[in-house]
Amino acid sequence: MITLDAKIPSGPIEDKWHNHLENAKLVGPRNRPSYDVIVVGTGLAGASAASSLAAQGYNVHVFIFHDTPRRAHSIAAQGGINACKNYREDGDSTYRLFYDTQKGGDFRSREANVYRLAQNSTAIIDQCVAQGVPFAREYGGMLANRSFGGVLVERTFYCRGQTGQQLLLGAYQALEKEIHQGKVKLYPKSEMLDLVKVDGRARGIVYRNMVDGSIHSIAGEAVVLATGGYGAVYYNSTNAVNSNTTAIWRAHRRGAAFANPSFVQIHPTCIPVSGDHQSKLTLMSESLRNDGRVWVPRKKGDKRSPGDIPDAERYYYLEERYPTFGNLVPRDVASRAAKVVCDEGLGAGSTGYSVYLDFRDAIAEKGQDVISEKYGNLFDMYEEITGESPYQNPFRIYPAVHYCMGGLWVDYNLQTTIPGLYAIGEANFSDHGANRLGASSLMQCLADGYFILPQTIGDGLQPLYRDKVSTDHPEFAKIEGEVRDRIKRVMSVKGDSTPLSIHKRLGKVIWDNCGMSRNETGLKGALRDVEALQEEFTTNVNIAGKSEDINQALERGLRLMDFLEIGHLMCRDALERDESCGCHFREEHQSEDGEVLRNDDNFGHVSVWEWEGEEGEGKEETRHQEKLDYEVLQPATRSYK
Amino acid sequence: MSKQDAKTTPRHNATISLNLRVWRQERGSSRGEFVGYEVNDIPVDASFLEMLDILNEQLNNRGEDSIAFESDCREGICGTCSLVIDGLPHGPGQCTTCQLMIRDFKDGATITVEPFSTGVFNVVKDLTVDRSALDRVIQSGGYVTVHSGPKPEPNSIPVEHAVVEDALDASACIGCGACVAACPNGSASLFTSAKIGHLALLPQGQPERNTRVVNMVEKMDEEGFGSCRNYAECQASCPKGISIKYIGRMNGDYIKATISGGDRRGEMQAN
Numbered sequence: 073m074i075t076l077d078a079k080i081p082s083g084p085i086e087d088k089w090h091n092h093l094e095n096a097k098l099v100g101p102r103n104r105p106s107y108d109v110i111v112v113g114t115g116l117a118g119a120s121a122a123s124s125l126a127a128q129g130y131n132v133h134v135f136i137f138h139d140t141p142r143r144a145h146s147i148a149a150q151g152g153i154n155a156c157k158n159y160r161e162d163g164d165s166t167y168r169l170f171y172d173t174q175k176g177g178d179f180r181s182r183e184a185n186v187y188r189l190a191q192n193s194t195a196i197i198d199q200c201v202a203q204g205v206p207f208a209r210e211y212g213g214m215l216a217n218r219s220f221g222g223v224l225v226e227r228t229f230y231c232r233g234q235t236g237q238q239l240l241l242g243a244y245q246a247l248e249k250e251i252h253q254g255k256v257k258l259y260p261k262s263e264m265l266d267l268v269k270v271d272g273r274a275r276g277i278v279y280r281n282m283v284d285g286s287i288h289s290i291a292g293e294a295v296v297l298a299t300g301g302y303g304a305v306y307y308n309s310t311n312a313v314n315s316n317t318t319a320i321w322r323a324h325r326r327g328a329a330f331a332n333p334s335f336v337q338i339h340p341t342c343i344p345v346s347g348d349h350q351s352k353l354t355l356m357s358e359s360l361r362n363d364g365r366v367w368v369p370r371k372k373g374d375k376r377s378p379g380d381i382p383d384a385e386r387y388y389y390l391e392e393r394y395p396t397f398g399n400l401v402p403r404d405v406a407s408r409a410a411k412v413v414c415d416e417g418l419g420a421g422s423t424g425y426s427v428y429l430d431f432r433d434a435i436a437e438k439g440q441d442v443i444s445e446k447y448g449n450l451f452d453m454y455e456e457i458t459g460e461s462p463y464q465n466p467f468r469i470y471p472a473v474h475y476c477m478g479g480l481w482v483d484y485n486l487q488t489t490i491p492g493l494y495a496i497g498e499a500n501f502s503d504h505g506a507n508r509l510g511a512s513s514l515m516q517c518l519a520d521g522y523f524i525l526p527q528t529i530g531d532g533l534q535p536l537y538r539d540k541v542s543t544d545h546p547e548f549a550k551i552e553g554e555v556r557d558r559i560k561r562v563m564s565v566k567g568d569s570t571p572l573s574i575h576k577r578l579g580k581v582i583w584d585n586c587g588m589s590r591n592e593t594g595l596k597g598a599l600r601d602v603e604a605l606q607e608e609f610t611t612n613v614n615i616a617g618k619s620e621d622i623n624q625a626l627e628r629g630l631r632l633m634d635f636l637e638i639g640h641l642m643c644r645d646a647l648e649r650d651e652s653c654g655c656h657f658r659e660e661h662q663s664e665d666g667e668v669l670r671n672d673d674n675f676g677h678v679s680v681w682e683w684e685g686e687e688g689e690g691k692e693e694t695r696h697q698e699k700l701d702y703e704v705l706q707p708a709t710r711s712y713k
Numbered sequence: 714m715s716k717q718d719a720k721t722t723p724r725h726n727a728t729i730s731l732n733l734r735v736w737r738q739e740r741g742s743s744r745g746e747f748v749g750y751e752v753n754d755i756p757v758d759a760s761f762l763e764m765l766d767i768l769n770e771q772l773n774n775r776g777e778d779s780i781a782f783e784s785d786c787r788e789g790i791c792g793t794c795s796l797v798i799d800g801l802p803h804g805p806g807q808c809t810t811c812q813l814m815i816r817d818f819k820d821g822a823t824i825t826v827e828p829f830s831t832g833v834f835n836v837v838k839d840l841t842v843d844r845s846a847l848d849r850v851i852q853s854g855g856y857v858t859v860h861s862g863p864k865p866e867p868n869s870i871p872v873e874h875a876v877v878e879d880a881l882d883a884s885a886c887i888g889c890g891a892c893v894a895a896c897p898n899g900s901a902s903l904f905t906s907a908k909i910g911h912l913a914l915l916p917q918g919q920p921e922r923n924t925r926v927v928n929m930v931e932k933m934d935e936e937g938f939g940s941c942r943n944y945a946e947c948q949a950s951c952p953k954g955i956s957i958k959y960i961g962r963m964n965g966d967y968i969k970a971t972i973s974g975g976d977r978r979g980e981m982q983a984n
Binding site: 120123124127138139140141142143144145147148159195197198199201202203204206207208209210211212213214215231232234237238241244245246248249251252260283312313314346347349350351352354355453456457459522523526570572573614615616617618621622623624625 | 755756758759760762763764766767769770772773774775776777778779781783784785786787788789790791792793808812814816837838839841843844845847848851852853855856857858859860861862863864865866867868871872873874877880881884885887888911912915917918
């Protein structure tokens with residue numbers, strides 16, 4: 073039975089972080105080299121954490137399934153990163169960023185963590201500029217800002233439509249410097265397949281060398297998971313094709329509690345699905361909603377070309393329904409609104425499941441050059457994929473799975489319920505509640521990696537001085553054996569279904585029942601469907617090739633095993649959260665005009681799931697609660713009207 | 714059919730067939746060969762890599778080992794995908810392999826698919842190669858040495874708008890290695906100069922400007938990359954359109970750095 077102690081420091085909210093730092097145990101610079109820290113993943117969170125810890129003096133071991141750290145999927149983040157610099161003097165402040173994030177998340181996140189995130193946001197910009205990240209500048213040489221959804225200020229810093237890439241390169245370069253200096257050892261093409269615990273503490277991982285298939289383990293005093301989210305459970309998503317949940321899911325199976333698994337962000341502006349062959353969905357940055365206007369034809373089945381439809385016959389549904397925020401409502405609201413108009417039969421395109429994002433007016437007002445400088449690469453990317461130019465015709469977009477607010481439960485130190493195991497970035501649940509605001513993911517990853525974890529990890533490490541465990545400990549051989557058995561098992565079924573075909577069907581079940589709109593009947597059916605797919609996987613999967621080799625079918629199969637389990641848990645979590653909040657829209661709980669209806673009395677908490685089953689046996693998950701204390705901000709009905 | 718022609722004749726829901734000649738090589742040390750595959754009923758809206766997914770599903774169903782190829786983001790930014798298609802790194806068009814669409818190919822065409830193989834990038838298996846030499850070039854100096862922690866207010870150092878845009882043109886590099894694969898000399902000059910050029914333009918890159926260019930250029934040679942002979946094939950094949958002007962600037966910086974005094978780093982360390 074787990075105990076959930078969030079370790080929130082005492083004092084008023086603006087003093088908590090400083091109080092915490094002043095009371096934390098520290099590891100001195102001379103002792104740091106005697107600690108081995110294992111970091112899994114090198115996205116913004118992993119690369120920034122690994123480089124910061126190495127620069128402090130720790131011995132860092134970094135694991136990636138890519139060939140180089142620069143490939144991690146943070147690279148694909150487009151629009152920007154938030155920080156409450158208040159450069160535009162438009163009323164921004166630490167409190168305002170905290171307020172927007174908490175409200176945007178529909179009051180389902182921990183106040184103390186969110187406030188700390190806002191406090192650290194400005195230092196991230198300073199840090200990245202010092203690294204040489206070329207943020208957009210105004211003509212006078214000052215940093216430029218733009219606006220994102222769910223807020224009334226301009227606090228987003230950006231590098232064209234490739235902010236994630238530039239920030240990741242900054243972190244990657246810092247990491248490469250530490251590799252060069254011997255403080256970081258990189259293990260490329262090495263996928264973590266399990267966590268090793270000794271006496272209840274995380275002490276290492278088991279990984280597979282993806283080139284020759286060999287299984288190894290490594291020991292350390294702490295394990296940091298920075299492996300991103302599990303959005304690829306839906307098969308079609310904006311995640312990369314190799315993004316997966318295995319690291320955090322295997323940690324969960326070893327005792328790390330999982331929080332709010334059903335909280336998944338569906339991003340409103342993606343290129344629509346074109347067919348069954350599709351392997352991924354491409355996001356069109358939310359920043360496009362700054363200048364683009366979203367609409368559908370007012371008339372059902374209007375097949376005219378969008379340019380031929382006059383204004384009076386266009387339904388600018390976001391501007392009409394939400395006059396204050398207009399096209400810049402938060403993502404969950406925008407996505408659901410798109411689904412509603414398409415379900416009503418107003419959608420565009422051959423499938424009827426897309427809406428227009430139109431730059432006609434912005435181009436007329438500002439000129440094509442200005443629009444092109446701001447969004448040029450996004451316009452080009454759209455044209456590459458669809459063969460249509462958004463300068464001539466509006467973008468056609470539809471929501472797609474994008475980000476997981478849920479993740480491993482962590483306390484204020486970013487430590488999971490397993491001592492010595494930390495989760496940072498998208499892999500944890502801590503800051504975005506039931507919906508994340510645009511440009512806040514990069515902020516959270518870098519706050520976790522550059523500033524928070526490096527200052528909280530010492531507290532957990534300090535008592536371990538000279539208490540080392542090596543891979544000679546029998547627990548390592550035992551877990552390695554279990555991993556080898558798992559691989560042997562999936563390779564030996566030799567049935568008729570490929571992992572890809574099962575994954576596609578799993579994705580459809582979760583998308584239809586645990587996506588933008590959820591209800592009891594659908595979720596109960598989905599649980600049965602996922603169980604049937606699990607059975608099919610166990611008895612009928614087919615993986616060709618050898619396990620001692622590069623085998624991408626095997627990689628997919630191993631990841632799919634874990635997607636099947638997390639998909640099941642997501643549906644259970646969505647079923648038991650009998651309210652609507654943020655992304656979690658339960659049809660049973662909606663207001664008269666179709667907005668979410670929260671139930672703070674019964675669900676003003678984080679759902680925290682504990683795995684109690686044994687390896688290979690049933691899925692006994694127990695639901696616990698971390699009650700959310702609303703000390704600063706009383707939950708209110710979220711209105712963007 | 715050129716790309717432009719293909720775009721003017723939309724054929725949604727249509728399918729085509731392709732004959733592939735794919736380089737298969739069990740591992741780096743073994744002999745490789747081209748193997749022919751016929752792939753039918755490929756939706757024209759599919760991407761080139763999704764066509765390979767379809768082929769791999771068929772191979773897996775037949776109990777055959779699937780073709781190893783790398784990709785990840787599939788939206789042209791991670792730099793993982795790396796195929797030479799009909800002799801061109803990333804195939805026709807200035808985009809990454811993953812952004813290549815089936816609608817850009819003719820029905821019934823025969824297409825040759827090879828890895829990004831050069832003297833430095835060795836084949837790992839089939840269409841995957843080892844590009845870690847590029848990381849080692851970055852390790853030798855492609856960064857600004859700053860620790861995490863409080864930093865000066867960024868607006869205290871104004872940077873001209875045009876300078877930042879120039880820096881961003883260079884730092885748009887995705888590290889795919891197409892420039893190396895395209896170069897008859899196997900040079901990594903475009904890759905290396907893009908990083909040097911990015912940091913040399915910004916005020917934050919100045920303190921280490923001299924040591925950076927010397928170390929990175931020398932590392933590039935040490936890794937076995939060829940030297941630049943101004944073929945400009947790199948620029949033509951770069952999916953991010955990075956200009957060879959950065960190579961010129963790198964060469965200028967290198968000469969300046971070698972005559973302006975050596976690297977004195979290390980002399981100040983206490984231990």
